[in-house]
Amino acid sequence: MNLGLALLISGNYAEGLAEYEWRSQRSSLDKSSPHFFPHPLWDGNDLQGRTLLVFGEQGFGDLIQFIRYIPQIKARAGQNCKLIFDCQSSLNRLFSNICGLHLAPRNMPLPKFDVRISLLSLPYLLGTTLETIPATVPYLSVAEDINLGAIQKISDRQAQLKVGLVWTSKQTHSTAPKRSCHLTSLLPLFDLQDIHFYGLQKEVSDADRQLISQQHLKLTDLSDYLGDFADTAAIVNHLDLIITVDTSVAHLAGALGKPVWVLLPFAPDWRWLLDCEDSPWYPTMRLFRQTQIDNWESAIDRVAVALSSLVARDDVNIDVMVFPQMEELCQSVAEVPNLDKLFTEARAHHLAGELKEAETLFQGYFSINRSTMKLGIC
Incomplete structure (x- = not known):
C-alpha cells in the first residue's frame, strides 16, 4: 500500500491505484469491516438485476471525493441493478439526492445484497x-x-467578499497536526479590507473563541449551525469563496x-x-502549499495577496483565479514526476520521526527513479 501512495502522489494512477488495493490486507482493519464480508467482490460485470453494496471507508473527505463515481457505476452495473451505499448519518441528507443510490444508514442492519465493493x-x-x-462539478x-x-x-452582513474559513483538521487522524494551522497564523487575512470571514468548523477551541473576541476579528463563528454536511453545504453555497486546510470541507466545496x-x-x-496549484479532481480549486515543513507563513502570504487581488477588482470574479489547464497539468505530472520534491518530502518526514510516511515516499521515489539502484544507493 505504501508503494501505491507514493505512485499516486507522483501522478502514476495506472500503477498506483492497483497497489492501493493492498489496503484491504492491513492487519489493523476491523474484522467486522465490509472488507471481510463473505459476499464476492464486484468485478465490474453487468449485475443483471442483482444488488450491489458500495461501502465507505476512511474519512468523510474520501467519501465526498469518490461518491462522484456512482453514476458511472450505475451505468456499468446495469439499470436493473440496485445500488446500496453504507452511509454515515452525517452524510445522509447530502447524498440523498444522488440518483439511483439507496442509502443504508450506518449501524443499522444492511439490506440483502449479492456483491460488494469499496x-x-x-x-x-x-x-x-x-x-x-x-471532474464535472457540481456533482x-x-x-x-x-x-x-x-x-x-x-x-445580514455587508461585505464585498464573504469567505468561509476552516483552519484545523479533526484531531482524531494521525496527520491532523500537520494539516492544521493556528488561527493566529491567519491574522494577516483579517486585516484585509472589504472581506468578512465565516468559521465553518464544528469544533472551535476556547482559545480561538477568546482570540476572535479579544482581537475583534472579522470572523463569524457558524459552528452552532453545522449539524451535518447538508447544513455545511447550504452555507457554502451562499459564500463567495472557501479557504480551508485539508479537510472534508475542501472536498465538499469542490463537489459543490x-x-x-x-x-x-x-x-x-x-x-x-x-x-x-490546481487539482484534477476539482476544477474550482486552487492549492497553496507550504514551502517549508511546518511553516505556513509563505502559503498564507500568498493567500493574502490573492485575496487582495480579488477585492481590488471592480467586478469580483473568483473564477478567474482558477487554473483550468488540466490537460497540461496531467501531462506534466504523469510524464515528469518531480523526483527532487518527492525525495525532499520523504527526508523531511524521516527527520521528523514520521517513519511510516517517510517509507511511503521513499518507496515511491525509488520505484520511479530506478537509476539510483544502479548506482548502489539502494
Missing part, C-alpha cells in the same frame, strides 16, 4: 488516470430551504462547484500531487 476501489475498477478523472447539491438561520446571518482555496502541508496527501 467506494475507494471504484477509481481502480474504472481504470482512472489523471486524464479521465470525472452534489442541497435544497435551498436548508439552514436558513445561518444563511440569514450571512445575508464553489471556488475553494486549500492550504496544504509540505508533504501533502496523495490526491493533491506535487507542486501544482
Whole structure:
C-alpha cells in the first residue's frame, strides 16, 4: 500500500491505484469491516438485476471525493441493478439526492445484497488516470430551504467578499497536526479590507473563541449551525469563496462547484500531487502549499495577496483565479514526476520521526527513479 501512495502522489494512477488495493490486507482493519464480508467482490460485470453494496471507508473527505463515481457505476452495473451505499448519518441528507443510490444508514442492519465493493476501489475498477478523472462539478447539491438561520446571518452582513474559513483538521487522524494551522497564523487575512470571514468548523477551541473576541476579528463563528454536511453545504453555497486546510470541507466545496482555496502541508496527501496549484479532481480549486515543513507563513502570504487581488477588482470574479489547464497539468505530472520534491518530502518526514510516511515516499521515489539502484544507493 505504501508503494501505491507514493505512485499516486507522483501522478502514476495506472500503477498506483492497483497497489492501493493492498489496503484491504492491513492487519489493523476491523474484522467486522465490509472488507471481510463473505459476499464476492464486484468485478465490474453487468449485475443483471442483482444488488450491489458500495461501502465507505476512511474519512468523510474520501467519501465526498469518490461518491462522484456512482453514476458511472450505475451505468456499468446495469439499470436493473440496485445500488446500496453504507452511509454515515452525517452524510445522509447530502447524498440523498444522488440518483439511483439507496442509502443504508450506518449501524443499522444492511439490506440483502449479492456483491460488494469499496467506494475507494471504484477509481481502480474504472481504470482512472489523471486524464479521465470525472471532474464535472457540481456533482452534489442541497435544497435551498436548508439552514436558513445561518444563511440569514450571512445575508445580514455587508461585505464585498464573504469567505468561509476552516483552519484545523479533526484531531482524531494521525496527520491532523500537520494539516492544521493556528488561527493566529491567519491574522494577516483579517486585516484585509472589504472581506468578512465565516468559521465553518464544528469544533472551535476556547482559545480561538477568546482570540476572535479579544482581537475583534472579522470572523463569524457558524459552528452552532453545522449539524451535518447538508447544513455545511447550504452555507457554502451562499459564500463567495472557501479557504480551508485539508479537510472534508475542501472536498465538499469542490463537489459543490464553489471556488475553494486549500492550504496544504509540505508533504501533502496523495490526491493533491506535487507542486501544482490546481487539482484534477476539482476544477474550482486552487492549492497553496507550504514551502517549508511546518511553516505556513509563505502559503498564507500568498493567500493574502490573492485575496487582495480579488477585492481590488471592480467586478469580483473568483473564477478567474482558477487554473483550468488540466490537460497540461496531467501531462506534466504523469510524464515528469518531480523526483527532487518527492525525495525532499520523504527526508523531511524521516527527520521528523514520521517513519511510516517517510517509507511511503521513499518507496515511491525509488520505484520511479530506478537509476539510483544502479548506482548502489539502494
